[in-house]
Amino acid sequence: MAGTGDLSGTIGAQPFFDGIDAELRDLLAGCAAPMDFADGDALIRTGVIARAFYLIRAGEVEVMVEPPAGPPIVLETLGPGDVVGWSWLVPPHRGAFTARARGEVEALAFDGACLLGKMEAHPALGFEMLRRFVPVMAHRLSAARLQLLDLYGPDVPRPEMLEAEPEEPPPAPAAAGVRAEAEAAKASLAIVKNRAEDEP
Amino acid sequence: MNAPLPDPMLPRVFRVEKVRRELSDTFTLEVVAVDGGDFAFLPGQFNLLYVFGVGAIPISISGDPADRSRIVHTTRAVGAVSRALNGLTVGDELGVTGPFGSMWPVEAAYGRDLVFVAGGVGLAPLRPAINFAMANRDRYGRVLVLYGARTPEDILFKKDLARWRGRFDMDVLVTVDRATGNWSGSVGVVTNLVLKGGFDPQQATAFVCGPEVMMRYGAQALEKRGIGRKHIWVSVERNMKCGCGLCGHCQWGPYFVCKDGPVFRYDRVAEMFSVAEL
Structure with missing residues (x-):
């Protein structure tokens, strides 16, 4: 099993934690563990207490809705470098969607309760985590809205x-008619112009 | 004595040589000149196609610029003229004027990474540029095609995508907004692919084509990845009639899309993308 020192290095290598302070990285490592999933394994289940979030290191994860009748509807696929789950951060900490491994998945799992405790005790870690999670949440929200648009x-x-x-092409007006229309347009323009000039 | 130049507004008559039903509402016409002559164009340009007795519409050219023996057009049947085009069969004749408009700056991008970002039928106007890049592959760094479609059934040019993906010198990423059937590929919007794509943003030129909202967010994602606005190009569609800036139908802010576009450098039009009803 990897020690926290190894994990700290692994965490630092993840794009999600790019540039994070070494001290905070060590705090994170105390709540992290590598975890593998087989095809179809659930990382998060809808309505079930979400005890962790995951950073995908290899493989793909499907975020889906599982309707009571019918097959699951995949909303998004996530891959290496992506974060899975933020219900650990938001009360009542229940999964809003189901996330399942598509094929074998290697991930880093972060214990939510452990992290929340450390974030309370170390506001710098709390700020750092929110600073990194909020853009991901904003991007996912924006992407979901685009999907809703059915572009x-x-x-x-x-x-x-x-x-x-041109279902029914308009009849070609006679030349005299065109002239009359042009005169009428000129007259109405003159009225508009005069009105504009009258206004203070 | 020199022969008079042909009138650019006079349609040349072409004959339909091949019709392909690409999707339920999308089709490709391959046409050859009845006079037997060649037809040259630049990637990104469009033609006005005339269905005699119905009308004319602008359609991007989706074929290979190296093949001058035919013109290839791919479009959706959405209006009277495009529905009439969709009804043409092999041997039917239609009028063509063009090519019109600006091009994807494929030669100016020599030496750089190329990122093609396409959504839906927006892959069609990019196809000539991708073909050009493939024919001149050694002149570019990495080449990526990032494509988003509504569902797996709506993926355009599946054979081309498979062929491009089969090459060892380019990457093709495809995503769908809604997974159906046994789709085992990526699900999500095409902007997600931009954020994941393997290219050097400092050395990349991006060509973006699709629905305007998709282009806006696609270009923003490219910027977020570090590509400067001057290296992002978009292809804009408007209702065009004359093709040469005379009629004004396609005015878009200070531009006429038919002659100043359809391909624009993003820094010149970025602000207009967020103006409602422009």
Whole structure:
């Protein structure tokens, strides 16, 4: 089993903890352990107390909703360098979604209760963790909103759909009609201009 | 005495040689000139396609710029003209004017990493640039294609993506917004791929094409990864009629998309992406 010194180095090598202070890294190492998952293993389950978060070192994790009837709906896949789970940070600490290993997964697991205790005792660690978690949460929220938009779907208006729909082409006006229309437009423009000039 | 130049506004007649149903609402037309002549274009340019008796619409060219014997167009059937185009069969004739507009600056990117970010049918206007990059592979650093689609069934150019992925000198990452069936690939928005993509942001040029909202967030993700705005290019779509800046249909702020675009350097248009109803 890896000692906390080894773990501290491993934690420091993770992009998520890039540039973290060595002292804080050692505090984190006291709450961390390497953990492997087999295909289909749940890292987090919907509604179940989330006791940890995970940093994926190898493999893929699916974040999904498991409806009572029908197959699970995968919302997102996460890979090496990604963080899985923040329910450990947010009361009542129950998983909002299920996260399952897709194939074999190697991860670093961080005990939530242990970390929360250390974050209370060491505000610098608390700040550091929030400073790193909040951008991830913001990115995921933004990505989820984009997914909701159904960007590529048929119902999103886009310029290419502004293509003219000449179902019934308008009849070509006679030249005299065009002249009359132009005169009428000129007259209405003159009215607008006069009104504008009258205003203080 | 010199022969008069052909009128650029006069459509050349082309004949449909091949029709491919790419997706449920997306199709590809391969057309050849009835007069037997060549057709040259630059990656990123578009043509105005005329369905006689119906109307004309601008469609990006999705073929290989090295192949001058034919023009390839891929588009969705969303309006009267594109639905009429979708109804054409082999042997039918249509009018073509073009090519119009600006190009993906593929030659200016020599020596740099190339990052193609495409969403949905936005892969079609990028395809000529990807073909160009493949034909000149030794002139670039890393080449990445990052592609997002709605579902696995909506992935465009599956054969091309598989072929590109099969090469040892480029990376292709595909993600879908909604996984269906036995999809075992990535799920999530295409911006996630940008944040993961293996390229040197200091040495990379990015070409982005897709729905405008996707391009906005895609370009922001590229910036976040460290690519400067001057090295990000986007392809904008607007309703175009004349193709040469005369009619004003495609005005976009200070630009006419048909002649100043459709390919724009991002730093020149970034602010306009967040202006509502522009």
